[in-house]
Structure formats: C-alpha cells, structure tokens
Amino acid sequence: MDILSFIRFILLLSVLIFVHEGGHFLFAKLFGVAVEEFGFGIPPRVIGKKIKDTIYSLNLLPIGGFVRLKGEAGETLGFGGADSFAIQSKIKRVLIIAAGAFGNFALAWLVFSVLLVVGTPVSSGKVLVVEVSGGSPAQEAGILPGDLILSLGGQKAETAKALTDLTNQNLGAPTVVEIESLGELKSVTLVPRLDPPSGEGSLGVLVQTATEDRVVPWWRAPLEGFTETARTLGAMVQGFAKAVGDLVRGEDVQVGGPVAIFALSEMFADGGFKSFASFMAIHSLNLVVVNLIPIPALDGGRILFIALEAIRGKKLSTRTEHLANSLGFAFLILVIILISIGDVRTFF
Numbered sequence: 001m002d003i004l005s006f007i008r009f010i011l012l013l014s015v016l017i018f019v020h021e022g023g024h025f026l027f028a029k030l031f032g033v034a035v036e037e038f039g040f041g042i043p044p045r046v047i048g049k050k051i052k053d054t055i056y057s058l059n060l061l062p063i064g065g066f067v068r069l070k071g072e073a074g075e076t077l078g079f080g081g082a083d084s085f086a087i088q089s090k091i092k093r094v095l096i097i098a099a100g101a102f103g104n105f106a107l108a109w110l111v112f113s114v115l116l117v118v119g120t121p122v123s124s125g126k127v128l129v130v131e132v133s134g135g136s137p138a139q140e141a142g143i144l145p146g147d148l149i150l151s152l153g154g155q156k157a158e159t160a161k162a163l164t165d166l167t168n169q170n171l172g173a174p175t176v177v178e179i180e181s182l183g184e185l186k187s188v189t190l191v192p193r194l195d196p197p198s199g200e201g202s203l204g205v206l207v208q209t210a211t212e213d214r215v216v217p218w219w220r221a222p223l224e225g226f227t228e229t230a231r232t233l234g235a236m237v238q239g240f241a242k243a244v245g246d247l248v249r250g251e252d253v254q255v256g257g258p259v260a261i262f263a264l265s266e267m268f269a270d271g272g273f274k275s276f277a278s279f280m281a282i283h284s285l286n287l288v289v290v291n292l293i294p295i296p297a298l299d300g301g302r303i304l305f306i307a308l309e310a311i312r313g314k315k316l317s318t319r320t321e322h323l324a325n326s327l328g329f330a331f332l333i334l335v336i337i338l339i340s341i342g343d344v345r346t347f348f
Contacts, residue, residue, distance in 0.1 A: 008269055008276075009262045010063060014041075016104065016284050017064025020291070023103025024067045027096045034070035034083040041065065069096075073318070090306050097302045101291050104284040105229065111281035112232075113225030115274060119213035125158040126150055126180070128210040133197075136204020137190040141177065148180040148210055159209045167192050167202050233285050240289055258340060296328030 018040060025038050034053050039045070041059035048057035071084030085093065112120070127149040132139050143149075149157050153175045157163040172194045178187050192202035216224055261283065268279035294304040301324070309315045316324075 005262075005266050005269075009265050012261075012265055012280055012283070014062060014064050015280070016107070016287055019103045019107045019284070020100040020287060021065040021067045021103075023099035023101070023106075024069075024096060027099035027102075028067065028069055028085070031088060031092045031096060032083055033085045033088060033092075033096065034081075035067060036070050037066075037068040039066050039068075090310055094303055094306055097299050097306075098292070100299055101288040104287045104291075105233070108232070108281040108284040108288075109222075109225055109229045111277050111284075112228045113221040115277060115281075116214065116216045116221045116225055116228075117218050118274070119215045120274060120278065121211035122214045123159065124210045124212040125156070126210040127157050127160055127163045127207050129205050129207055131206035133200045133204035136196075136200060137193060138203045138205045141188040141190040143177070143179060143188065143190075143205065144181065146181075149177060149207065150180060150185075151178040152176075160207045161209075163207060164201070171202060229281075229285065232282065233288060236285055236289050258336065295332070296324040297326075297332055298328070301325070301328055 021038070025035055028035050036053070037048075037055040037057055039048075039055075039057040039059050040062070042061035042063055043057075043059045045057045045059050048055045050056075069085040070081075071086035073086075081087075085096065088096070129138070129143060129145055129147045129149060132143055132145055149163060151157055152163060152166040153170045155166055157166055171192050174189055174191055176187050176189050178185070190203070193204075194202070196202050196204065265276070265279060269276045291298055292300040292303070294300040296304075305316055305321055305324075315321075
C-alpha cells in the first residue's frame, strides 16, 4: 500500500460521509431545527467558527464529518424549545434522518450526469480478447489480441461472462466463433478444450467485456443521469434482498467491508478518473441502501424507532433507545471486523 492509495481511499470515504452528513444538515436547516455543530473530520476539534447558532469546525482526523442537532439526544417539549429536533413532527424527523441517504443519492446522480457529458464507458455488446495462450484452440483458429468476439455457437456473446457460459455449453465440440478483427468480420471454427492446462481456459484466451464511451448532450444529462442512478439503486436493492434470502437459506453470501473498498478503489483508480468516479457513485448508492437498513445505530434504525412511536402512540424511553443503539453499534463493529478478516484473505 502506497501513500497515494491511502490518501485516495480517505478522500473517497470523506466525500461520501461528508455529503451524507450534509444532507442531514440541509434538511435540519430547512425545517428550522438548530444545528449546534457541523464538522468536517472526526474530533478533537482543530478549529471552529460560530456563525449564528452553528459551529462550523475542522477536526483532527480528516474522515467524513458529522452533524450535531439540538435535541437529538431526546429533549422534550418545555426543555428543548421549538428548534429542537426532539419535538418535531414524525414526518419531519424521518425526512431529516433520511436526508443523509438523499445526499448520497444526489452525489451519485451528479457524478453519473457529469460522466454522461464527458463520456462514460458502457458495454459495447462485444468481448475483447486481451491475451491468447500459445497452442490454444483460439491461437490455432487465428484469433489475436485486440480481436472482438461477437458470438459463439450462433449465440451472441455480449459480456465476458456470457462468453464463458457459451463456451462451457460447447466443450469438446467443433464451434463457430464470429469475430471482428481490424474492422473485418469473419468466422472461425475451434473446439473448446474439456481439460485445459492450468491457468488457461477452454478457449485459451483472456477476455473482458468491451466498452465504448456513451456521450449525451449536457441538457439531457440530468434526466438520463437520474435514470441511471435510479436503475443502479434498484439493482442494489434487489441484490441486497437476494443476499438476505440466501443468508436465511444458509447459502454463501459475498459481502465486502472497508478492506474490500480500499482494494477495489485501487483497482478502479488504475482505470483512470472516469472509472474511479463511477466507483464513487456506485459506492455512494451502496451507502443509501446500507444506511437505511432498520438496525439500531443506522439511520434506518432511527426511522424504525419513529415508526414504533407512531404504532405505540408514545416514544421509546431515552434509555431504551440508547441501549438499542449501543447494541446495534457493537453488532455492526463485530460484523465489520469479521468481513474485514475475510477481505484481507481475499485481496491480500
């Protein structure tokens, strides 16, 4: 790990968390709730300036930020005042809490929109040949690095995974592969190996899904950026629901923690600015999903408490809420530690 990778990782987390807290800040101000402090980084405080009723601070550890609202600890009418978070209506409190997720959604929307203007990589519906192994079926058929595979066995191969699946369906049988080489379309016949050498696939090629830049006019970018953001978020929610279902059924579930984020941020950074920006947008949406999970200590848990308040007709006691949040926080720390152990084994 070099210092640049570490700085990049810290910058990524800082932007995502600061935008999240900024959402809480803006909605609190919108609804007239007093913000006692809006800080960048984690205390202790290095410098702070009070403007009106809010302290704007710069803190020692430059990771993310925080918002401290008046009455957030559970004041009641008569003690907190009209600008206290605790006495706001249920809908206002829910919106202020959910505003962190709105902030992360807005960041992803902005990034996707900008990428559409400057050109964002999208699948071209073809598979790029990166390497060809010596003596492999692909080499013998005349396939070269830089060629594009269009179909295999008469079926389109639009992604690297699709090509792998099609290859596995045609093992040991003469198979027609349609390729594009130097702009020329041609077909070759080869036989995918049943038992390829170690480190080589049945075709003997290293491939990746080919991409091309998609560019839209600036005036269309916000709408198409929103569509892309919503589509990506929807896919994440479906993926999360599937993971929960797999977990309930006792199946293996692949998840990543801070170590995986660090490793992946390096991989995406190697792909250039556009790749890293896309990763930041995707991870910002990931925070939307994670933060709204109804577990105490997360925003979703706080919204759950308000829902219980609506059902019961009264708030949970401050002691009960604090205990639930403490247990929830301890649970999250344990989960992060366990996930990180698995990430270290996977990436290092």
